[in-house]
Amino acid sequence: MHTMNSDLPERDEADAEFETVLDPKVQESIGRSLKAHYDDLINAPIPDKFLVLLAQLEATERRLPTEGESDERR
Amino acid sequence: MSADDFKDGLIAEIPNLRAFAASLSGSMQLADDLVQDTLLKAWGNAEKFQPGTSLRAWLFTILRNTYYSLYRKRGREVQDSDGTYADRLATHGNQESHLDLADFRKALAKLPEEQREVLIMVGATGLSYEETAEICGVAIGTIKSRVNRARSRLAELLSIGGVDDLGPDHRITAAVQRAGPEIVNG
Numbered sequence: 001m002h003t004m005n006s007d008l009p010e011r012d013e014a015d016a017e018f019e020t021v022l023d024p025k026v027q028e029s030i031g032r033s034l035k036a037h038y039d040d041l042i043n044a045p046i047p048d049k050f051l052v053l054l055a056q057l058e059a060t061e062r063r064l065p066t067e068g069e070s071d072e073r074r
Numbered sequence: 075m076s077a078d079d080f081k082d083g084l085i086a087e088i089p090n091l092r093a094f095a096a097s098l099s100g101s102m103q104l105a106d107d108l109v110q111d112t113l114l115k116a117w118g119n120a121e122k123f124q125p126g127t128s129l130r131a132w133l134f135t136i137l138r139n140t141y142y143s144l145y146r147k148r149g150r151e152v153q154d155s156d157g158t159y160a161d162r163l164a165t166h167g168n169q170e171s172h173l174d175l176a177d178f179r180k181a182l183a184k185l186p187e188e189q190r191e192v193l194i195m196v197g198a199t200g201l202s203y204e205e206t207a208e209i210c211g212v213a214i215g216t217i218k219s220r221v222n223r224a225r226s227r228l229a230e231l232l233s234i235g236g237v238d239d240l241g242p243d244h245r246i247t248a249a250v251q252r253a254g255p256e257i258v259n260g
Binding site: 022026027029030031033034035036037038039040041042043044046047049050051053054057058061 | 077081084085088089090092093096097106109110113114117175178179182193194197198199222225226228229232234
């Protein structure tokens with residue numbers, strides 16, 4: 001868990017209202033399931049279309065004159 | 075940051091963006107559209123990204139804004155046809171988690187969006203409470219209470235022992251005990 005000193009008043013309030021009711025084992029179990037859910041999605045094969053899209057965007061940019069790397073506006 | 079570095083950064087974040095988008099929208103198909111839009115916007119606004127800050131947080135902000143402005147309604151329609159996403163990867167190799175993944179996803183999909191998104195961000199993506207608060211544009215305390223509410227609701231939906239298993243609400247018990255003498259004496 002994060003320790004966030006600047007946030008003590010708000011956290012106390014949140015703790016008092018909610019954190020007392022949930023068993024740490026239940027929290028752990030939910031945490032594990034959350035990770036399992038997310039990691040499963042992360043590990044799903046990535047469609048080629050995203051890489052194709054980025055390659056196209058990059059190619060388009062290279063064809064255009066570079067109109068200055070800076071933020072200057074004229 | 076060179077265009078190459080930026081592009082590599084985007085590529086590296088695609089799995090995370092998809093996972094978050096799927097968790098948020100409840101549909102892989104919407105997730106892919108959402109990721110595509112996010113990549114396009116990120117590329118078009120590359121100069122607004124500040125090197126040294128979290129690219130993930132920046133991209134999540136774009137994705138989330140895109141979702142709430144354009145996709146939310148579509149998401150609800152898709153979710154009506156249910157199941158497709160929750161059952162998609164029902165066979166899960168890693169059995170360490172004792173909750174069934176498909177059941178968990180169904181429960182997750184029932185959470186209000188504002189709870190689901192913060193639970194995912196804080197609990198699975200590696201984003202801090204601080205970054206999550208910034209992405210959502212709310213105070214850290216709000217994130218914390220949303221996370222707590224989300225956990226409690228999930229426990230309830232999954233019947234893995236929430237409030238009921240702990241007996242009477244501690245606060246009420248405490249309040250009754252505190253009030254006791256006064257009631258007697260008063």
